[in-house]
Amino acid sequence: xxxITKPQAATLVGLLLGLTGGxxxxxxxxxxxxxxxxxxxxxxxxxxxxxxxxxxxxRNGSDLSTGLQIGYQFNSTLAVExxxxxxxxxxxxxxxxxxxxxxxxDDHKGLALRARWPLxxxxxxxxxxxxxxxxxxxxxxxxxxxxxxxxxVGGGLGYDFGQHWGVRLEYIRFLKSDVNNITAGVEYRF
Numbered sequence: 001x002x003x004i005t006k007p008q009a010a011t012l013v014g015l016l017l018g019l020t021g022g023x024x025x026x027x028x029x030x031x032x033x034x035x036x037x038x039x040x041x042x043x044x045x046x047x048x049x050x051x052x053x054x055x056x057x058x059r060n061g062s063d064l065s066t067g068l069q070i071g072y073q074f075n076s077t078l079a080v081e082x083x084x085x086x087x088x089x090x091x092x093x094x095x096x097x098x099x100x101x102x103x104x105x106d107d108h109k110g111l112a113l114r115a116r117w118p119l120x121x122x123x124x125x126x127x128x129x130x131x132x133x134x135x136x137x138x139x140x141x142x143x144x145x146x147x148x149x150x151x152x153v154g155g156g157l158g159y160d161f162g163q164h165w166g167v168r169l170e171y172i173r174f175l176k177s178d179v180n181n182i183t184a185g186v187e188y189r190f
Contacts, residue, residue: 043079045069047170047185051087053178057104063088065181071114073189079114085172087134087179103136103146105177110152127155134177150176164189 047069050062057063064086071081087105110132118124129152136146156170165188172181 040075041073041189043071043073043187043189045185045187047183049181049183051179051181053180055105055178056102057088065183067183076118077116079116081112081114083112084109085181087181102139104139105179106135106137108132108134108174112152122160124158125155126158129153134174148176150174
């Protein structure tokens with residue numbers, strides 16, 4: 001069995017300290033980068049997905065939904081967000097050639113409060129509550145456009161790619177319209 005001399009031990013200890021110091025520095029840099037995502041910032045996002053519910057607009061299944069949001073993240077947990085969602089691509093199309101006179105949810109513009117919980121490795125979960133205006137359009141040309149104030153609740157999962165970019169998968173329930181909205185999207189933080 002070979003013995004390690006004092007100079008060799010000192011060299012090994014130096015190498016280990018150098019390696020662990022470098023690893024610690026890299027981890028600290030990663031933590032610094034991750035903490036920047038948690039700092040106060042403005043963000044914008046684009047989403048696309050589906051809307052579905054008990055409304056006659058969805059009798060043939062889900063419809064395309066797109067949306068935009070702009071928000072302000074106060075700290076690592078709390079954000080406020082202005083958002084808009086389309087809720088049906090061609091509402092009332094099936095009633096054009098019938099005598100049915102129905103109103104269908106067309107889009108929603110609202111304000112939401114979002115609470116975020118960090119998970120691990122850049123992942124986070126969040127919940128949201130909000131209120132806004134849902135536009136309703138009629139199946140016939142002579143029907144005026146209506147609006148309805150309603151609450152929204154939901155939640156989602158997100159992943160941060162670094163300081164500026166992230167993705168999220170989200171569910172929102174429009175309470176009076178009885179609409180479920182599932183979207184995926186990208187987010188850019190300033």
